[in-house]
Amino acid sequence: MIDAPFAAPRPVDDLGAWLQGFLQPAALAELAALAVAVIVAWVFTSALRRALSMQDEPNSVLFGRRIVDGALFPLTLLLLGYLVRGVLVKFVPLAVFHVAIPVLVSLVVIRLGVKVLQVAFDNQPWVRVLERTISWVAWGAMVLWVSGLLPVMLAEMDDITWKMGSSTLSLRTLVEGIVTASVVLILTLWVSAAIEARLLRSAVGSDRSLRKAVSNFTRALLLFVGLIVALSAVGIDLTALSVLGGAVGVGIGFGLQKLASNYVSGFVILTERSIRIGDSVRVDSFEGRVTDINARYTLVRASNGRQSIVPNEVFITNRVENLSLAESRTGQAIVLSVDYESDVELVTRLLLAAAQAEPRVLKEPAPWVALSNFGADGLEFTLNYTIADPDAGQLNLRSAINRRILASLREHGIEIPYPQRVVHVRGEGGASAAELSGS
Numbered sequence: 001m002i003d004a005p006f007a008a009p010r011p012v013d014d015l016g017a018w019l020q021g022f023l024q025p026a027a028l029a030e031l032a033a034l035a036v037a038v039i040v041a042w043v044f045t046s047a048l049r050r051a052l053s054m055q056d057e058p059n060s061v062l063f064g065r066r067i068v069d070g071a072l073f074p075l076t077l078l079l080l081g082y083l084v085r086g087v088l089v090k091f092v093p094l095a096v097f098h099v100a101i102p103v104l105v106s107l108v109v110i111r112l113g114v115k116v117l118q119v120a121f122d123n124q125p126w127v128r129v130l131e132r133t134i135s136w137v138a139w140g141a142m143v144l145w146v147s148g149l150l151p152v153m154l155a156e157m158d159d160i161t162w163k164m165g166s167s168t169l170s171l172r173t174l175v176e177g178i179v180t181a182s183v184v185l186i187l188t189l190w191v192s193a194a195i196e197a198r199l200l201r202s203a204v205g206s207d208r209s210l211r212k213a214v215s216n217f218t219r220a221l222l223l224f225v226g227l228i229v230a231l232s233a234v235g236i237d238l239t240a241l242s243v244l245g246g247a248v249g250v251g252i253g254f255g256l257q258k259l260a261s262n263y264v265s266g267f268v269i270l271t272e273r274s275i276r277i278g279d280s281v282r283v284d285s286f287e288g289r290v291t292d293i294n295a296r297y298t299l300v301r302a303s304n305g306r307q308s309i310v311p312n313e314v315f316i317t318n319r320v321e322n323l324s325l326a327e328s329r330t331g332q333a334i335v336l337s338v339d340y341e342s343d344v345e346l347v348t349r350l351l352l353a354a355a356q357a358e359p360r361v362l363k364e365p366a367p368w369v370a371l372s373n374f375g376a377d378g379l380e381f382t383l384n385y386t387i388a389d390p391d392a393g394q395l396n397l398r399s400a401i402n403r404r405i406l407a408s409l410r411e412h413g414i415e416i417p418y419p420q421r422v423v424h425v426r427g428e429g430g431a432s433a434a435e436l437s438g439s
Contacts, residue, residue, distance in 0.1 A: 026092035030094065031096055044076055071108065078101070107138075114135075154172055188223055189223075262312045266297075274315070275320070276290065276324075280322075280390075281300060281321060283308070298312055329386050332387065332398060333382055334351075334382070334402065335382050335383075336382075337380050338381065338415065339414065340417075347381055354408060355401055358401055358404075360387050360392070369383050377419050385401075
């Protein structure tokens with residue numbers, strides 16, 4: 001008996017006869033055809049990857065870091081497997097492809113689900129749990145299908161029902177709904193991730209912030225539409241969700257108002273572009289560069305590598321300094337005291353030379369030195385200079401100039417005086433220190 005191309009799996013009672021098919025000479029022809037399909041799929045995927053210059057795209061859903069990491073290779077192999085099966089079924093009884101097709105389907109589901117989750121959620125730790133769950137579910141369904149137990153289990157699950165209002169749901173309907181919703185959401189995440197990558201490619205500054213807002217809105221809209229489509233496909237009455245929507249609205253109005261405020265603030269920030277990716281900001285004495293603006297929070301990275309997660313509401317309701325909106329040039333001053341016996345003109349030249357030797361110090365306006373004060377310990381000089389790149393660090397530049405000044409002063413024998421204080425000490429009976437020393 002010859003199988004049809006999409007024949008149902010053999011019952012468990014025929015499992016022995018089916019296994020016997022692996023010992024027939026026709027099984028060798030199936031294995032050879034499957035090997036040819038693997039080689040053709042490999043060559044096609046490799047050629048397409050080189051043609052599209054995808055060698056350096058580890059986050060590609062279709063290609064991945066290597067050919068077997070992406071979804072295109074198993075998907076191509078599955079299509080070739082169906083074609084080869086359709087040809088062989090006309091000439092020989094099938095045994096190998098009875099297992100190969102379900103295995104390839106499971107492999108496509110696993111690779112597609114895993115790569116989409118990695119790209120959509122940027123390899124978050126909890127994604128690994130979902131990856132293992134998808135793998136176990138896919139391989140388990142494959143084993144049940146090959147063994148013929150899956151239709152029996154579905155029939156038993158169809159008999160377990162319960163009523164929800166005017167609708168009657170079965171355990172099979174619930175499982176199929178979860179699977180359908182998962183497939184729709186994975187496809188939605190894939191589309192939204194592709195749109196985000198397309199929008200953010202070669203985008204900088206304010207343009208990147210606006211595209212990020214469009215990307216976040218598109219992802220939220222696609223996820224909502226995908227969920228509605230998944231629920232409709234299962235047969236759930238969406239009118240029943242109106243009550244749930246009202247309850248969610250009340251929850252947002254009371255318990256979730258802070259969370260809702262952060263989401264709304266995120267869209268306001270991205271659309272108004274008051275805070276943009278790449279801006280230098282100061283929030284609650286924390287200063288750093290904005291590295292990402294998400295729907296709920298904004299990431300601010302300090303120059304020492306520390307990152308702060310700032311709720312978006314803070315940028316709307318609190319006072320925030322955006323250092324990038326002001327003039328990028330920043331003035332600095334170094335105050336120095338030298339001995340009263342020092343040559344004022346020489347000290348001035350040395351201070352100017354130390355500032356002018358640093359490439360980051362602007363030539364216009366030029367650095368200048370002032371004799372700012374006659375201090376108690378010595379002459380006070382103030383070195384003023386301007387830089388155009390404060391984001392590159394200010395303390396490091398100040399330290400470099402101070403080191404040059406210290407080396408120049410020591411080379412010319414100019415002293416930085418220690419603090420001097422005159423202390424008058426009186427002994428018993430009001431005698432001064434001088435009187436005591438002379439007695």
